[in-house]
Amino acid sequence: MVDDAMARRQFTVTAEIELDVVDAAALERAALAYIDEMVFAVDDDSEQAQEELRAAEREDVAGDPAAALSLLLDPDAIVEVDGVEVGGARYSVGEAGADDRSRAALPDFARLFEACECGLASCEKCGGFQVTPRTAAVLWTMGALLADQAFDDVIAHGDDPVGSAGLWMVFDAFPRITWRQDAIWRRQAARSFDDLRADLADGRWPQPSCAAEEMALHLMLTTAQAAVTDGWSGLEDRFSELPEHPDDLDGGMLVDVLFQDADILALFDPSRDGIEAPDDDENRYLGMGDYTPSAWFTPFDNMSPRDPRRPFRR
Incomplete structure (x- = not known):
């Protein structure tokens, strides 16, 4: 055998x-x-x-x-x-x-995220990290892929808990505390990928405004790195003419500049179960705030809320 x-x-x-x-x-x-x-x-x-x-x-x-x-x-x-x-x-x-x-229709990433390489000490752009055209293009593309897959999960599984029969495309990569959320919650989480894509299409850095967008951006970054490594990011064809820059797809720096903190990643550690609750001792010590699933779409105090009338792609 x-x-x-x-x-x-x-x-x-x-x-x-x-x-x-x-x-x-x-x-x-x-x-x-x-x-x-x-x-x-x-x-x-x-x-x-x-x-x-x-x-x-x-x-x-x-x-x-x-x-x-x-x-x-x-x-x-x-x-x-x-x-x-x-x-x-x-x-x-x-x-x-x-x-x-x-x-x-593709956003004009070369214009929206025009990068500078003048090297002058007085240059505000060159003096710090830049979200470059190639970075924006790949993240925008990965956001579309993940949004489609997340909505596919909603259609295929509805309210079924993650881990039930069948293939899961996105929501099995979310923290375990979200695995029993319903289809309405999942549709909102799927839209978070499109919200970040809309930021990129408008020339804004994709800085998460709530916990759901933090999760979405982490997955976009992870998928972008895999896509570049495996050669299906779009940089080889439709984005091949975008100018290259030393800051292109620097995953470590992108995490540093786009996220306010890494609190959401604590939800993946089984030894820290319960940390999502604002009355948890470790949560209060770290000043995390409410990361229970019901609060995932509540804007952070220092971020503006999204337009509640914005549509779902499905």
Whole structure:
């Protein structure tokens, strides 16, 4: 008998498929029909709750062929091979132009995060760390990936606790104290990735305004480092023309300048269970504040709140 450890090997397959949308209206109708059949896994399974979620999905695909394709395509379906199990898939849909480069609207990171290398002692920029165009572009891209995966988790698992059957894409990387939060909480957490992306698209440093955004940014940084190492960050193609800078994707410095503290990381230490509560002795000694899941979307005292009317991508 072959040992399981010897028999099971993991591979990553990268595929690029060119599709011509010859009838955008038909594509949208297909997406809407698919949405009408969707059943969302949430505690409140009333028809009203289901219809509200379907309405949000319909709004996303309206007039957007890329969103419709993202909903309908199933990357797992291309792998039907004996002896192979699909452990997960990542994909994105972008509109291609005549030169085969993505024509999707990208922020002008070179302008928004123009870096200085004059080296003058009097230069305020050169005298400190800079969030560079390449850093901003990769973080923005990773935020999109993680947001999509987080919303996929919501749709696939609803209120199910993390660790239940099936593949989890994002929320199993959150602290254990969040693993039994419901779908509403998870949708807000998923939107935190988009909130930080919006900061980057507006030329602002992605500085977390609440605990959920702290968690989101930590994951964006971790994923960005892995993407650069493995060659799928976008720096090799659509962001290849952005100017290089010594501060590019300096993970250590980014943690130092973007976060107010590292308190949220204490939630990953089982020996410190309970530290999230503001009345916990260690919490009070460190001055952490409230890190219970119900407080994750409450703005920090020194940060401005987000617009409560901002939409969800799904």
